[in-house]
Amino acid sequence: MGLLYGLIAVGLALIFGLMDVTNFAHGEFLMLAMYVSFFLFAFFAIDPLLAAPLVAAAMFVFGAVIYLVVIRFAMRAKSNIGMVQIFTTFGLAILMRGLAQFFFTPDYRSITHSWLGGKTISLGGVYLPVPQLVGALVSIAAFGALYFFIKKTDFGRALEATREDAGAVALVGIDKNKVFALGWGLGGALVGLAGAIMAMFFYIYPDVGASFALIAYVTVALGGFGSVFGAFAGGIIVGLVEATTAMILPPSLKSVGIYAVYLLVVFIRPRGLFGSI
């Protein structure tokens, strides 16, 4: 579960690290991805595991379009830029939730017969649900790929350079908007991947994003904004803390542990564990 939190969070971390924008509609991106996998399953009987690349691709396009249509303009604001970004993405979140209710109805849906759903395997006496296990493996692979992508490819380098100094990058002929749009696309693709995996074992409904979004922000902030590795580590910590809290406190309080650990960390180290900004 922690690795999945990490996977949800890393898209957010990427977008934040890239251009200092917190996407408060991130949970709704996740919700959309889960619906896409659901409909791929319902209409074309594509198993969520197979659908994951498709969902990621679709969410890549979605993320890039959102940047070009909405976020690009939010970044142009001359005054109150922080507020404008926060409330633009919040507005977007509410809008997306409303659209989901309108088109998909507020009913709970779930994918009932995926290949892996409901199966467990025993590893040294511990029973693990297979979908979660596969999710964890996919998350690790995605982190590895992302790390490689940012460090080794031209686009990754352009991404990092634009983050460092957008003005200088423009001088060497890199289009800032293109890089940012691709960055948002990548963020969308990552959350798309997470959504496809989570569609296997979570109910899908219009508000589902909201319950994960806050944990995603906490995960990112815990690891430190702008650090991909931080999001990965933050995800694992959040997962462990949640599991531990669930043993001590009643289930309805399980998030309290996560929040408390977040506060503890930032009060001691205001930039998060691995934050550079």
Next chain:
Amino acid sequence: MQNSFAQRRRRDLLVAGGLALLAALVPLVVKDVNVQNIMILTLLYAALSQAWNILGGYCGQISLGHALYFGLGAYTTTLLFTKFGVLPWFGMLGGGAISAAIALILGYPCFRLRGHYFVIATIVIAEIGLLLFHNWDWAGAALGIDVLVRKDSWATFQFTRSKLPYYYFALVFCCVAWLITFWLEDSKWGYWWRAVKDNPEAAESLGVVVFNSKMGAAAVSAFLTAIGGAFYAQYVSYIDPESVMSFQFSLLMALPAVLGGIGTLWGPVLGAAILIPLTELTRNYLGGSGRGVDLILYGSVIVLISLARPEGLIGLFSRKRKEVAR
């Protein structure tokens, strides 16, 4: 320049007095209960948003956890009233004092945080409060508490036959919040807050005690918010954690100020006057379908306004005034 600033303030005061008088007369004409309800909520949110504006707008500390103070005000009043029979007026002040104290305690570690870390910390703290109240059996846990109906009177602050007393209380509350902001704007604190918002390092070097001025803003803001919560509890006479402490409330308090123009006297009033009737009407006419049309409209309006008018709607008709204020 000095003169025109004084002139602007005198004009603000006159306009506010005129509007308040007008608002006081409206219920003589408008008898429709639904309309009165919308007006009460508008006034309440104008005041709450003004309270939020003190910390978020003037001092630049964007808190999205004000639902905590709202909830504390509501719960303190209701618990004191239902469990110990303490009159809501004392509960209201008690709730305000508790909220202000908690704001100071929380401010101690929180104000060291910057930007998004601060915003997320405020959300998380309010969320912890929500979860704790959810599990606190003595306070009704998730089921919430019904406020007992004793008798209609100003002493118990309960009125079952008419909404008018609530309306006038909301109006007075709104005016008080406005006046406090008006007074603070031109006080030492107001100047400190704006300095802290614009550039904390420079303010610090000029001798502004940044930390203390943030604490002051937080305490005033929390106190007023809790009064609003106490009023709301008496008005709807039923509270549960979701209805007074959820994240939606934090947003609803900030939004009017943001839409109207943050860090301005009139922003929250203007924002509430547009946003609250819009929300209520869309919910009444479109929300019933359960298909989210109200959310679609609401979300689009927020996105459009924050993109088109980043300085808030107030910028539409006070360009000149802004130049003077600079």
